[in-house]
Amino acid sequence: MSQLTLFPIEPRLSKSKFVSGLQCHKRLYLEIHSPELATAPDEQTQAVLDNGTGIGELARRQFPCGVLVAFDHRNVALAVKRTRQLLDDPAVTVIFEGAFQFDHVLIRVDILERIAGTSYWRLIEVKASTRVKAIHLDDLAVQAYVLEGFGIALGGMHLMHLNRQYVYRGGEVDLAQLFLQEDVTNEVRPRLPDIPARLSIMKQMLLEETTPDVEPGSHCHVPFSCPFWEHCTAHKDDRWVFHLPGGKRTFDKLVQQGIELIDHIPDDFKLSGVQQRMKANLEWIGPDLKSALQTIRYPVHHLDFETFMPSVPQYPMTHPYHTLPFQWSNHIEMEDGTVRHDHYLCVEQRDPREELAVTLLASLGHEGSICVYSGYEWRILTDLAEAFPKLRRELSAAASRLWDLLIVVRKHYYHPGFLGSFSIKAVLPALVPSLDYGDLEIQEGGLAPLLYARMIAAETTPREKTRICAALLDYCKRDTLGMLEIRRALLGKTFSEESSPVLR
Ligand code: SF4
Structure with a gap:
């Protein structure tokens, strides 16, 4: 069936579709015509979406007299009709989820507030972020365009977001402090004149029979990770220049020069040391690897935290998105090679930090280096030291013993199996093929806080709690055992001019 027959009339957009179209016309086209090609949201993506919904509902409590337009997307006509009734009722001062259509764009407005004593309304968009982003302004601009086209006189456009400076003191969360409302009218207004042309181009594009030809690249992950990434990159080679470490600028330059594969990068193209190693695609052992590894002191602790970041603070003296550790794992290697494993996991719904720090x-x-993989553990220890003055001296002393294995790997070693990544998930299986994450229920860190939240939830059955507890313990343990085995594997590597002649 021709795509044209799908839209005998002008296609209808929504604000989220408009935002998709700003990111990439192909994304918008696929969302409308071939949504089945999208990768279904994983648990983490779904959690972000659910968090946004929860924050929106919480924000409404700031407006006790607000009226909700409850008809959902399956009842658009009823939603628009109900919104009209509420607008016409002078007793209604705040409308939640009002539905408006103009120029074939349908929007649902988080909060529309009548400005007292005037015929103007204030448009308020709620976001779960802690600051205003450019994409929020575009989101507000398309809403303002529709509202004004619909006949609403707008007296202001605000973004309501979480206030990272708010420190929760216990008891009821103070909503007046939890949320910040920023007047962004002056930032949104200048965007309005471009909206009709942008919409018109998108609608025209949607009437085409073929999908727009857009090459995947850096834009696919900013401001959001596109759900069509797997579809668009299915035919790409492992040696695609996108995988070169070092970011967007090098990638864009290579694309401009028509270079698709890392192996085709000309020798005179300026690359960093790490990029050169990836291009060479050989094992590379730096001349100073051994001496870097020997700076460690025994007993060597291998430490990893798992953390969660509640958007709405749950424990006193924390703020929105405060990073709270709930678990640690420590593999301790003695000088004679013997290994002991210690761990902690808080299994109850309470602030885990003090008990976690004490254990x-x-x-x-007080002895030995503490091997970590990145600067994250330093941040956690420092934050704990600030939160618990009586433990400050000891926690600061522990922080001063940290020894970062990631820095050593990045500077002194490369393996083709890294595929340009220095994440422990890439480094471990390349160096220690018998040890990866494939056998674990949790295979990457983002899932751990979600399962932790499920484990401590009151409604979770004891059987499920036990299962999650085991999965969390296995995952964190694998990270610290992985560090230990990576160190051991690196200690077995010997530099020689013959094995690593080029890339020192
Ligand atoms: S993956 Fe990239 S190119 Fe493909 S639709 Fe998404 S944003 Fe566009």
């Missing part, structure tokens, strides 16, 4: 300090003792 950790007992496991770390």
Whole structure:
């Protein structure tokens, strides 16, 4: 069937479709014509979406006299009709989820507030972020365009977002402090004149029979990760220049020069050391690898935290998106090669931090280096030291013993199996093929906080709690055992001029 027959009339857009179209015309086209090609949201993506919905509902409590337009997307005509009735009722001062259509664009407005004593309304968009982003302004601009086209006189456009400075003191969350409302009218207004042309181009594009020819690249992940990434990159080679570490600028330059594969990058193209190693696609052992590894002190602790970041603070003296550790794992290697494993996981719904810190300090003792993979553990220890003054001295002392394995790997070693990534998930199986994450229920860190939240939830059955507890323990343990095995594997590598002649 021709795509044209799908839209005998002008296609209807929504604000989310408009935002998709701003990111990429192909994304918008696929969302409308071939949504089945999208990768279904994983648990993490779904959690982000659910969080946004929850924050929106919480924000409404700031407007106790607000009236909700409850008809959903299956009842658009009824939603628009109900919104009209509420607009016409002078007793209604705040409307939630009002439905408006203009120029074939349908929007649902988070909050529309009548400005007292005037015929003007204030448009309020609620976001779960902690600051205003450019994409929020585009989102508000298309809403303002539709509202004004519909006949609403707008007296202001605001973004309501979470306030990272709010420190929760216990008891009821203070909504007046949890949310910040920023007047962004002056930032949104200048965007309005471009909206009709942008919409017109999108609608025209949607009437075409063929999908727009857009090459995947950096734009696919900004401002959101596109759900069609797997579809668009299915035919790409492992040696596609996108996988070159070092970011967008190098990738864009290579694309401009028509270079698709890393192996086709000309020798005179300026590459960083890491990029050169990936291009060479050989094992590379830096001359100083051994001496870097020997700076470590025994007993060597291998430490990893798992953390969660509640958008709405749950425990006193925390703020929105405060990073709260709930679990640690520590593999301790003695100088004679013997290994001990310690761990902690808070299995109850309470602030885990003090108990976590006390048990950790007992496991770390006062001797030896603490091997970590990235600067994350330093941040957590420093934050704990600030939160618990009586533990500050010991936690700061522990932080001063951290030894970052990631820095050593990045600077002194490369393996073709890394595929340009220095993440422990890439480094571990390349260096220690018998040890990866494939046998675990949790295979990457983003899932751990979601399962933790499920484990401590009151409605979770004891059987499910036990299962999740085991999965969390296995995952964190694998990270620290992985660090230990990576160190051991690297200690077995020997530099020689013959094996690593080019890329020192
Ligand atoms: S993956 Fe990239 S190119 Fe493909 S539709 Fe999404 S944004 Fe566009």
